[in-house]
Amino acid sequence: MSGVKEFLLPSHPQMKHIRNFCIIAHIDHGKSTLADRLLEITGTVSKRESQAQVLDDMDLERERGITIKSHAIQMNYNLDGQDYILNLIDTPGHVDFSYEVSRSIAACEGALLIVDAAQGIQAQTISNLYLALHHDLVIIPILNKIDLPAAMPEDVKDQIVELTDCDRSEIIPASAKTGLGIEEILRAIVDRIPAPKGDPDAPLQALIFDSVFNSFRGIIAYFRVMNGTIKTGDHVMFVNTGHDYKAEEIGILKLTKSPRASVSAGDVGYIISGIKEAREVKVGDTITHVDRPCPEIIMGFEDVKPMVFAGIYPVDTDEFEELRTSMGKLQLNDAALVFEPESSAALGFGFRCGFLGMLHMEIIQERLEREFNMTVITTVPNVSYECFLTNGDHLVINNPSDMPDPSRIDYIKEPYIKAQIITKSEFIGAIMTLCIGKRGMLQGQAYLTTDRVELAFEMPLAEIVFDFYDRLKTVSKGYASFDYHPSEYRQSALVKMDIRLNNEPVDALSALIHKDYAHSFGKKICEKLKELLPRQQFEIIIQAAIGAKIVARETVKALRKDVTAKCYGGDISRKRKLLEKQKKGKKRMRQVGNVEIPQQAFMAVLKLD
Amino acid sequence: MISSIISEIEMQSSFFSPPPFGGSREGITSIYFGGGTPSLLSTKDISNILEATYEYFNIEEGVEITLEANPDDLTSDKILELKSTCINRLSIGVQSFYDDHLKFLGRIHTANEALTAIEKAQTAGFENLSVDLIYGIPGLTETQWKANIDILTKLNIPHISCYSLTIEPRTALAKFVEKGTITLADEGESISQFYYLIERLREKGYEHYEISNFSKPGKRSLHNTGYWLGEAYLGIGPSAHSFNGTDRWANVSNNVKYIDLIRQGLFSGEVEPRNMNIRFNEYVMVSLRTQWGIDLKKVSLDFGEEYSASILSGIKSYMNSGLLIMDKQVITLTNKGKIFADRISSDLMRI
Numbered sequence: 001m002s003g004v005k006e007f008l009l010p011s012h013p014q015m016k017h018i019r020n021f022c023i024i025a026h027i028d029h030g031k032s033t034l035a036d037r038l039l040e041i042t043g044t045v046s047k048r049e050s051q052a053q054v055l056d057d058m059d060l061e062r063e064r065g066i067t068i069k070s071h072a073i074q075m076n077y078n079l080d081g082q083d084y085i086l087n088l089i090d091t092p093g094h095v096d097f098s099y100e101v102s103r104s105i106a107a108c109e110g111a112l113l114i115v116d117a118a119q120g121i122q123a124q125t126i127s128n129l130y131l132a133l134h135h136d137l138v139i140i141p142i143l144n145k146i147d148l149p150a151a152m153p154e155d156v157k158d159q160i161v162e163l164t165d166c167d168r169s170e171i172i173p174a175s176a177k178t179g180l181g182i183e184e185i186l187r188a189i190v191d192r193i194p195a196p197k198g199d200p201d202a203p204l205q206a207l208i209f210d211s212v213f214n215s216f217r218g219i220i221a222y223f224r225v226m227n228g229t230i231k232t233g234d235h236v237m238f239v240n241t242g243h244d245y246k247a248e249e250i251g252i253l254k255l256t257k258s259p260r261a262s263v264s265a266g267d268v269g270y271i272i273s274g275i276k277e278a279r280e281v282k283v284g285d286t287i288t289h290v291d292r293p294c295p296e297i298i299m300g301f302e303d304v305k306p307m308v309f310a311g312i313y314p315v316d317t318d319e320f321e322e323l324r325t326s327m328g329k330l331q332l333n334d335a336a337l338v339f340e341p342e343s344s345a346a347l348g349f350g351f352r353c354g355f356l357g358m359l360h361m362e363i364i365q366e367r368l369e370r371e372f373n374m375t376v377i378t379t380v381p382n383v384s385y386e387c388f389l390t391n392g393d394h395l396v397i398n399n400p401s402d403m404p405d406p407s408r409i410d411y412i413k414e415p416y417i418k419a420q421i422i423t424k425s426e427f428i429g430a431i432m433t434l435c436i437g438k439r440g441m442l443q444g445q446a447y448l449t450t451d452r453v454e455l456a457f458e459m460p461l462a463e464i465v466f467d468f469y470d471r472l473k474t475v476s477k478g479y480a481s482f483d484y485h486p487s488e489y490r491q492s493a494l495v496k497m498d499i500r501l502n503n504e505p506v507d508a509l510s511a512l513i514h515k516d517y518a519h520s521f522g523k524k525i526c527e528k529l530k531e532l533l534p535r536q537q538f539e540i541i542i543q544a545a546i547g548a549k550i551v552a553r554e555t556v557k558a559l560r561k562d563v564t565a566k567c568y569g570g571d572i573s574r575k576r577k578l579l580e581k582q583k584k585g586k587k588r589m590r591q592v593g594n595v596e597i598p599q600q601a602f603m604a605v606l607k608l609d
Numbered sequence: 610m611i612s613s614i615i616s617e618i619e620m621q622s623s624f625f626s627p628p629p630f631g632g633s634r635e636g637i638t639s640i641y642f643g644g645g646t647p648s649l650l651s652t653k654d655i656s657n658i659l660e661a662t663y664e665y666f667n668i669e670e671g672v673e674i675t676l677e678a679n680p681d682d683l684t685s686d687k688i689l690e691l692k693s694t695c696i697n698r699l700s701i702g703v704q705s706f707y708d709d710h711l712k713f714l715g716r717i718h719t720a721n722e723a724l725t726a727i728e729k730a731q732t733a734g735f736e737n738l739s740v741d742l743i744y745g746i747p748g749l750t751e752t753q754w755k756a757n758i759d760i761l762t763k764l765n766i767p768h769i770s771c772y773s774l775t776i777e778p779r780t781a782l783a784k785f786v787e788k789g790t791i792t793l794a795d796e797g798e799s800i801s802q803f804y805y806l807i808e809r810l811r812e813k814g815y816e817h818y819e820i821s822n823f824s825k826p827g828k829r830s831l832h833n834t835g836y837w838l839g840e841a842y843l844g845i846g847p848s849a850h851s852f853n854g855t856d857r858w859a860n861v862s863n864n865v866k867y868i869d870l871i872r873q874g875l876f877s878g879e880v881e882p883r884n885m886n887i888r889f890n891e892y893v894m895v896s897l898r899t900q901w902g903i904d905l906k907k908v909s910l911d912f913g914e915e916y917s918a919s920i921l922s923g924i925k926s927y928m929n930s931g932l933l934i935m936d937k938q939v940i941t942l943t944n945k946g947k948i949f950a951d952r953i954s955s956d957l958m959r960i
Contacts (some may be wrong), residue, residue, distance in 0.1 A: 537949075560796045560950035561803075565772035565821055567898055569836045570644070570850040573857055573881060574893050579955035589960070 008232065008261035009060060013085045015266040016195040020087045020224065021140075022104050024129055025114035026122035027483065030144040034114060034176035034185075035088060041182055042075035042086065045255050064265045071210065072222050072253050072268055079190050086189060087268040089209065089224075096357030098127070099304055100210065100487065103284045105131050106300055107209045107224035107268065110138040110193030112185065113164065116329035117143045117151035117173075120452060121159045122481035123422040129163060139164050140172065140188045147175040158449050198265030204228030204236070204295040206287040211278060213333025213505065219275040222253065223287055224268050226298060230287065231262040236273070239286040245273035245351055278335035304336050306354025307415070307486065308465055309398040311342060311508060312368070313350030315599070316589045319374065320349045326372035327351060330364060337364055342399065346508045346592045347377060348603075352399050355381075358465065365453035375588070379508045379602050381464045386413040386489055401507040403496045406547060407513040412512070413489040415461045418443070421472070425451045426438070430475040459484075462512070497522055497551070499529070500543040504593035508602055522552035525604060532601045534585075540595050542548035610864065611654045613871040615661045617707075617845050620874065622665035624843045624853065636667035639832040640674045643700070643846070648678035652690040659695050673831040675700055675739070681718040683726035688733045698737040699730055700830075706757050710746045713791075715781065739830060740767035744806065745799030746774050749793055754802050755809070762813045766931055767828035771806055772821050773799050800948060807944060820898045820947055837899045839892065856880045889916055890958040897954045902941035916959065923957045 174181030522544030858878035932946030
């Protein structure tokens with residue numbers, strides 16, 4: 001091994017020739033396509049080897065057209081005879097991952113702000129833009145997709161000028177699809193973004209902005225060196241976790257990993273040090289030398305806390321151990337996922353899992369199904385409550401069915417968020433009605449241009465976990481973008497609502513609801529369950545109850561006959577398929593008392609009208 | 610279209626020989642004109658189709674040749690013309706002898722036309738008749754239902770098919786139900802009509818040989834029985850389904866595409882992939898509906914012990930609740946079980 005190292009060259013480009021930048025864009029505004037063009041033109045990838053959208057290398061990401069986890073890539077670019085190193089640090093494009101975005105931003109000196117010329121600025125773009133401005137990044141505004149017939153370049157330029165305070169002439173018109181404007185963007189990156197500052201001889205201070213899991217090498221951490229130099233073989237420490245490691249491999253990130261003897265201040269690189277579990281590598285942590293530690297850690301580190309909780313249960317009850325193994329493997333490369341075993345009378349043995357948000361939850365569920373071939377039942381998600389008891393004790397409740405008896409509760413606190421919605425002015429009324437119906441309080445209303453308005457609300461997080469995104473999309477005909485940030489815990493008049501089927505409580509369907517909404521919520525969920533529960537040979541009584549008090553009730557009539565009238569030559573295959581499908585559905589059902597409950601009923605409250 | 614049908618008959622002439630899985634196949638025992646309204650065919654078309662069939666296939670003596678017909682097509686002249694062909698059995702879609710019901714069902718014939726058609730067919734010498742009735746129609750009273758059945762038994766109709774009204778999704782009826790223009794009959798009424806039916810026809814000497822089918826001794830539909838006993842059949846024409854004992858397929862349903870493919874001499878069906886589970890599930894579903902039931906010995910032989918064992922464990926609760934009975938390794942539905950046939954066969958399936 002030591003022989004190999006001697007051949008490794010250090011990566012010490014002159015700092016004044018390095019540019020570190022990220023891209024801020026809304027989903028579908030063309031971030032990935034633009035990144036592909038940059039990589040092509042700088043020769044980082046040839047057109048032939050370029051898999052469409054190189055940066056999004058998880059299948060799921062490519063399918064959803066969003067970047068879930070950030071990555072980085074280094075490009076070489078020659079401008080006017082001078083070689084430059086351009087480090088593109090990719091950022092996730094979803095609100096669930098806003099902490100990661102903030103760390104990626106902290107690793108850069110500049111940002112490309114990509115705005116779709118047909119769609120204009122969206123809420124997610126704004127909040128990331130504010131983050132970038134907060135970190136004093138130089139913004140290069142780019143008006144993408146100007147070749148679209150629906151493009152309204154002048155209107156969107158107005159929005160950009162309004163938001164960034166830039167000169168109109170600084171906005172670069174582009175089409176990542178056709179390649180228009182790409183050279184100009186590269187020139188702007190070199191000319192406008194300042195070179196990094198830092199002292200290569202100072203004690204090591206490097207910011208971890210991302211990590212990935214590799215099944216052969218363990219966890220690979222991506223960092224930006226702020227000061228000092230990190231060398232292969234160095235004895236380093238991750239300050240916040242307190243662990244120390246030998247830097248087995250140091251390198252820079254080309255299309256693939258490219259080992260180097262050292263990486264110095266201003267540059268971006270990776271470290272492999274035999275770390276097995278993702279949770280040992282925390283985004284935002286500082287890497288320094290054990291022998292010569294830096295006097296200060298990099299500001300802004302946070303322990304990422306799960307915001308949304310749900311139960312995940314194997315459909316086949318025998319697969320509990322297999323599910324545990326799969327979740328463990330997922331956690332190896334997704335430190336944001338937390339889980340602990342729980343049991344439910346309705347669902348058997350499973351796990352209570354914590355997620356960063358709703359998208360993160362969906363991703364975990366899909367990865368379990370695709371990568372581990374597990375079929376799972378996910379329960380209705382909930383937030384984390386703080387429950388204060390009359391005896392002075394204080395409990396954190398991540399599962400509504402763990403809520404103590406109401407007589408023991410003094411009060412309950414729930415998490416609130418600051419929500420930001422950008423929409424066309426014609427939808428203000430409908431969106432206000434929706435948000436106020438979700439216990440939102442309007443905090444501000446600002447016109448970005450004459451017909452685009454930004455609304456700010458404070459809302460309980462629990463309300464956006466239930467059926468918020470779909471409704472927002474509906475009431476705004478798709479013309480609303482939404483972003484939020486957690487704010488604080490507040491006391492709320494919450495009650496626990498239980499659902500009973502033929503008098504048996506179904507623990508997995510319990511939810512905490514504001515008392516003023518409990519009746520209408522109970523009524524809706526009973527109606528929804530009536531739709532979803534298959535008729536059985538006996539009547540099923542559905543009740544919503546708060547304590548002993550029944551607030552809503554529905555009945556599923558008994559199925560008194562189940563037989564097809566005709567079954568001749570042409571009907572046989574169709575009929576057989578139908579009955580097989582029923583059998584499959586039944587296999588995924590759970591039994592509570594004598595009632596069979598299909599999988600989708602456990603998510604019923606998410607789809608209430 | 611007729612010429613395409615005749616071309617397809619020629620193209621398929623080797624369907625029954627050589628047999629798909631060894632042994633010698635006997636000749637064709639049933640020819641059936643059905644699906645849509647074959648009584649619209651001219652006598653000449655029918656004769657041409659039958660001639661081609663006789664030319665290209667080995668037809669058994671005593672073959673059953675059925676034509677499905679709507680009562681309004683069965684005029685005196687039409688009946689006489691049909692009598693001049695080889696057709697020896699008519700299946701008449703009567704549905705009810707009450708005009709209100711016929712109107713509700715969207716039929717264009719009247720009760721009177723239905724009765725006349727049957728009588729004329731019998732007079733013309735069509736003894737082997739099958740008549741369809743529908744129950745569970747909104748407004749169908751107990752008295753009316755009894756009367757519908759009694760008309761058929763008095764006329765000595767040897768084969769009766771009775772279907773519970775089913776609202777197929779995306780049909781006009783389904784829309785009316787959705788809008789509330791019509792209210793469906795209570796499930797309880799339809800169930801009691803079914804029980805009355807099976808009791809009454811049993812008294813009158815009919816054999817209840819499949820959930821919706823009843824016959825006088827020796828007058829079972831050879832054709833449909835073939836479906837239920839897993840025999841091979843060849844469907845000719847657009848959308849026709851075939852089964853060669855192993856595989857199933859259906860022709861394209863679009864008329865223009867069908868004619869075009871036949872013109873090019875191409876086989877127009879797409880064979881469904883079939884594995885052991887699929888064949889087993891089909892056997893369970895189809896046999897359970899018949900008086901012959903599921904034969905465990907056959908299951909062990911054709912599919913293996915694992916499959917018969919899974920049936921044995923699956924039937925326990927249904928035997929306890931009196932929906933199934935087992936006699937000499939043969940499992941059949943009780944009368945109580947007949948109205949739950951789908952649920953039970955679905956439960957016994959393997960996926």
